Amino acid sequence: MSQARTLSDKELKLLLLYIATRKYATRDRAMMLMTHWGGMRIGEVAATKIGDVLALDGTIKSEIRLTAAQTKGKHARTVILADKLRKELLNYLRLRFEPQRLTEIADTDMGKALFSTQKRDHFTANTACYHFHMLYKAAGIDGASSHSGRRGFLSSLSAKAVPLKVLMELAGHRQAQTTMRYVNVTTDMKKAAVELI
Numbered sequence: 001m002s003q004a005r006t007l008s009d010k011e012l013k014l015l016l017l018y019i020a021t022r023k024y025a026t027r028d029r030a031m032m033l034m035t036h037w038g039g040m041r042i043g044e045v046a047a048t049k050i051g052d053v054l055a056l057d058g059t060i061k062s063e064i065r066l067t068a069a070q071t072k073g074k075h076a077r078t079v080i081l082a083d084k085l086r087k088e089l090l091n092y093l094r095l096r097f098e099p100q101r102l103t104e105i106a107d108t109d110m111g112k113a114l115f116s117t118q119k120r121d122h123f124t125a126n127t128a129c130y131h132f133h134m135l136y137k138a139a140g141i142d143g144a145s146s147h148s149g150r151r152g153f154l155s156s157l158s159a160k161a162v163p164l165k166v167l168m169e170l171a172g173h174r175q176a177q178t179t180m181r182y183v184n185v186t187t188d189m190k191k192a193a194v195e196l197i
Contacts, residue, residue, distance in 0.1 A: 035149025
């Protein structure tokens with residue numbers, strides 16, 4: 001089975017422009033960026049609860065602590081959220097709960113799925129995977145899948161010389177060879193490497 005291809009910065013911008021035209025743009029943008037900017041698996045995005053990202057003071061947490069039940073490998077892991085991703089999640093939650101303030105969200109809502117479909121209270125991993133497939137297809141990006149964001153996340157960090165051990169931690173991998181399968185080596189990366197001589 002071929003690997004999902006990574007998107008260029010231009011393609012990601014194109015995808016986000018397409019998403020902006022849709023009815024559920026803020027939700028779809030936040031979901032997509034959790035894979036591209038957070039390196040999350042699609043199943044992890046679908047399994048994330050409101051309380052995993054929203055602090056009681058109405059701010060977005062700096063990290064998501066996923067339980068073993070929320071991850072693929074059945075091992076708990078922590079997802080570090082970049083400031084720009086935290087802003088996206090805050091925008092999404094403000095829109096979702098408008099006009100209510102985020103500090104007034106009921107405890108019962110904190111246990112609900114962060115992202116819900118039109119018809120259900122949550123996405124499954126399969127419905128989210130299909131949703132991403134359709135978004136990529138409609139945006140005219142061939143060969144991309146729900147795994148493209150995660151691969152792009154790790155490839156981008158690798159290109160910026162982030163150490164392998166850090167990549168492994170961010171990906172939630174226990175084996176280096178698993179992480180290395182995600183890294184896409186580009187011609188630009190090879191050119192930059194030889195210029196170090």
